[in-house]
Amino acid sequence: xxxxxxxxxxxxxxxxxxxxxxxxxxxxxxxxxxxxxxxxxxxxxxxxxxxxxxxxxxxxxxxxxxxxxxxxxxxxxxxxxxxxxxxxxxxxxxxxxxxxxxxxxxxxxxxxxxxxxxxxxxxxxxxxxxxxxxxxxxxxxxxxxxxxxxxxxxxxxxxxxxxxxxxxxxxxxxxxxxxxxxxxxxxxxxxxxxxxxxxxxxxxxxxxxxxxxxxxxxxxxxxxxxxxxxxxxxxxxxxxxxxxxxxxxxxxxxxxxxxxxxxxxxxxxxxxxxxxxxxxxxxxxxxxxxxxxxxxxxxxxxxxxxxxxxxxxxxxxxxx
Amino acid sequence: xxxxxxxxxxxxxxxxxxxxxxxxxxxxxxxxxxxxxxxxxxxxxxxxxxxxxxxxxxxxxxxxxxxxxxxxxxxxxxxxxxxxxxxxxxxxxxxxxxxxxxxxxxxxxxxxxxxxxxxxxxxxxxxxxxxxxxxxxxxxxxxxxxxxxxxxxxxxxxxxxxxxxxxxxxxxxxxxxxxxxxxxxxxxxxxxxxxxxx
Numbered sequence: 001x002x003x004x005x006x007x008x009x010x011x012x013x014x015x016x017x018x019x020x021x022x023x024x025x026x027x028x029x030x031x032x033x034x035x036x037x038x039x040x041x042x043x044x045x046x047x048x049x050x051x052x053x054x055x056x057x058x059x060x061x062x063x064x065x066x067x068x069x070x071x072x073x074x075x076x077x078x079x080x081x082x083x084x085x086x087x088x089x090x091x092x093x094x095x096x097x098x099x100x101x102x103x104x105x106x107x108x109x110x111x112x113x114x115x116x117x118x119x120x121x122x123x124x125x126x127x128x129x130x131x132x133x134x135x136x137x138x139x140x141x142x143x144x145x146x147x148x149x150x151x152x153x154x155x156x157x158x159x160x161x162x163x164x165x166x167x168x169x170x171x172x173x174x175x176x177x178x179x180x181x182x183x184x185x186x187x188x189x190x191x192x193x194x195x196x197x198x199x200x201x202x203x204x205x206x207x208x209x210x211x212x213x214x215x216x217x218x219x220x221x222x223x224x225x226x227x228x229x230x231x232x233x234x235x236x237x238x239x240x241x242x243x244x245x246x247x248x249x250x251x252x253x254x255x256x257x258x259x260x261x262x263x264x265x266x267x268x269x270x271x272x273x274x275x276x277x278x279x280x281x282x283x284x285x286x287x288x289x290x291x292x293x294x295x296x297x298x299x300x301x302x303x304x305x306x307x308x309x310x311x312x313x314x315x316x317x318x319x320x
Numbered sequence: 321x322x323x324x325x326x327x328x329x330x331x332x333x334x335x336x337x338x339x340x341x342x343x344x345x346x347x348x349x350x351x352x353x354x355x356x357x358x359x360x361x362x363x364x365x366x367x368x369x370x371x372x373x374x375x376x377x378x379x380x381x382x383x384x385x386x387x388x389x390x391x392x393x394x395x396x397x398x399x400x401x402x403x404x405x406x407x408x409x410x411x412x413x414x415x416x417x418x419x420x421x422x423x424x425x426x427x428x429x430x431x432x433x434x435x436x437x438x439x440x441x442x443x444x445x446x447x448x449x450x451x452x453x454x455x456x457x458x459x460x461x462x463x464x465x466x467x468x469x470x471x472x473x474x475x476x477x478x479x480x481x482x483x484x485x486x487x488x489x490x491x492x493x494x495x496x497x498x499x500x501x502x503x504x505x506x507x508x509x510x511x512x513x514x515x516x517x518x
Contacts, residue, residue, distance in 0.1 A: 075359035087493040090358070142360055187493045258492065277436055277489065279428065286359040290352055293423050 053215030056129050056149050065133025071144035073213050075287040080220045081138065082239055083188055084173065084180035091182070092220035099179055101224040101240075110170075110246035113161035120224045124210055127151040131214070132207065137269045137301045139233035141294075143283040148228050149211035154202040162198065162246045169201040170194075170251035171227060172243035188254055194238040195251035195265065196229065199310050205230060205303060231300040231307050233267045264320040268311070269301035273320045322392065329397055337398055341405040344372055345412070362420045369413040374486070376406035377479050378503060385510030400456055403475070407453040414446055438488035445481035448474050479504055 051073045070076075082092040085099075104120040118126075129149050137143045157169065175191035177183040183190045200206060207228040210217060217223040222239025229236050235255050245251070255263035262276055271281045282294035300307050311319075324333060348368055351357050357364040380402040387395045422428045432439045452472055454460070461468050483504060486497040 071359075079359035083492065087491075089360075142363070144359075185493075185495075274435070277438060279431065282428075284360060284362065289355070290357070290361045290365070290420060 051213045051215060053211075053213075053218055055215055056124070056211045058129065059149050059211075059214055060128055060130045062130050062132055064130075065135075065145070065147075068133050068135065068145045070133060070147045070213075071285070071287050076144060076146055076212060077218045077220060079144075079286055081140075081234065082182075082220055082222065084182045084190075084192065084240070085220065086182050087187065093218075095181055096219035096223075099219040099223065101219065104224050104242075106225065106241055106244055108157075108160045108244045108246075111163045111166040111248060112246045113163060115160060118156070118159075120210075123156070123208070123225055127155060127208075129210060134207075134228060134230035135301050135303075136228075136230065136234055136237075137283060137297065139235055139263065139267070139275060139278070139280075141278045141280065141283045141297075142286055143295070143297075144286040146228075147213055148207060148209045149214060150207045150209035150225075150228065152204045153206045153208045153227065154204065156208055157201060157244070160244075160246075165248045166198050166246035167248045168246070168251050169196050169198060170243075170245040170247055171196075171238045171241055172245070173238055174240045174242045189257065192238060192254050193252055194227070194236055195253050196236070197310075198246075200229070203307060203310065205306055231269055231303040233263075233269060235263065236267050266311075266316075266319050268299075268316065268320070269297060270299055270316055270320065271297040272299075273317055324394065329394060334398070334401065337401060341376070341402070344368075345409075362416065365416045366413065366421060369409050369416060370486075373406055373409035373413055374482055374500060376402055376409055377475070377482060378500070378507070380406055381475065381479060381504070381507045385507055389510065404453060404456060407449045410446055410449050414443075438485050441481045441488070442485035445478045445485060448478040448481070452478070476508070 078093050079089045080092040081089065082096070085092040085095040102120065105117045106123070107117050109115045128151060130151055131147055131149055133145060133147045135143060136146050162169075171194045173192040174180070175183065177190075196206070207230075209222075209226050209228045210224065212218075212221060217226065222237075225241055226239040227237045227241065250265060253263075253265055256265050256267075269280070274280055280297055283297050284294050285292065298304070348357075348365065352361065352365065355361075380399055383395045383399045383402070387393055418424060418429060422432070433443050434440070452475060455464060455468065455471060464471065483497060483501050486500065487494060490497060
């Protein structure tokens with residue numbers, strides 16, 4: 001039996017200490033340079049490690065979505081479609097830092113008995129702010145889970161006493177190119193506008209959100225107040241709302257006006273209606289990593305039990 | 321004008337260009353390994369490698385007009401390397417899309433290629449680049465003779481398809497793809513004299 005013994009390493013093969021240190025320094029600086037360029041190029045270094053922002057007082061927990069696992073705060077607040085602050089996902093967090101959300105009022109008008117205005121202080125103090133954990137599905141086939149804070153939109157709408165002529169509700173985002181640099185170019189037909197049927201707007205799942213993760217809405221997420229309609233594609237959930245209008249005709253909505261074959265008025269999440277550029281059968285969960293598989297998308301984003309009755313008799317393939 | 325010696329080109333400039341071209345890949349790899357690619361890493365990788373492929377195609381096409389403009393004939397010696405890097409990043413782009421994004425589900429890939437025009441043109445561009453990369457070596461060049469040059473002119477078709485791929489995939493803001501289109505048209509204009517000769 002042969003037992004191999006280790007040969008002594010000749011001294012000529014041993015790297016000189018000084019050379020070794022030089023190499024380490026070189027490798028370290030190369031790595032530093034590399035990671036520096038990478039973080040500059042991919043510009044993801046603005047991550048907050050923990051939840052940051054002004055805490056909302058007296059948030060009432062609910063059981064809605066308590067079985068879902070929320071997406072990390074850093075992902076929810078750094079990956080945003082908010083073209084008012086730039087078209088890239090990382091633009092809003094960068095470009096909305098100085099956005100002023102006080103004073104802020106929503107003007108409510110149209111087919112209602114008590115039109116008027118409501119300030120953000122009244123929105124925060126006048127309604128019980130709940131926590132509801134909702135699935136959020138973007139039309140671009142990615143998704144996240146967000147612990148929103150806010151209340152049912154219907155509770156606010158009722159105060160303005162919509163009449164029987166109020167068949168639809170139209171919403172409008174702030175138009176202020178000085179504060180919203182994205183509006184300086186005509187990428188979209190500013191101001192951003194969205195709409196719901198009155199039944200959709202009054203549905204208890206439809207939320208007016210003032211915060212997430214227990215803190216006031218970060219600017220990039222639509223501060224100070226936004227819509228959240230969890231069974232529709234994300235673009236319906238309009239941000240930084242300044243106007244609500246009751247109307248008897250289907251209102252103008254920004255994306256469906258721009259490309260009607262791609263974005264409908266209803267925009268209900270539906271795996272069977274394919275978008276011309278994205279299959280809607282699957283989505284990717286944000287924060288799941290490089291090797292995560294796509295998840296199958298459900299009709300109405302998994303809220304069919306609650307909302308399918310709103311659309312009985314409606315051909316969902318035509319009214320996408 | 322500036323004329324580095326053949327030795328400088330092969331021993332200094334070529335390795336330099338090679339490693340600079342590889343650097344973005346190494347940076348992406350390091351970012352991927354450090355989970356530093358953001359909320360949707362697959363999308364980040366797809367966009368970054370797509371951009372890189374496009375840049376390298378533009379660099380490759382810029383060499384001939386630059387040579388004509390500046391009289392630097394030796395620039396042409398970098399054309400194959402830059403072209404192959406364009407192919408390298410296009411390959412990564414495709415692999416990330418097929419393996420990581422589509423999870424190698426064949427039906428989903430076929431549906432995408434057939435039904436989504438921006439993917440159809442992108443895939444066509446890739447097929448052209450694949451043919452060009454496969455025939456980029458000296459032996460293929462000799463074997464194809466006159467046809468080699470004709471075949472490799474199709475890089476202009478590939479570039480046009482790549483830009484179309486970009487234009488069709490953006491949702492609203494056409495600024496970047498139209499900028500690349502302008503650069504492409506400028507590069508075409510820059511070589512009009514040489515095109516008319518052949």
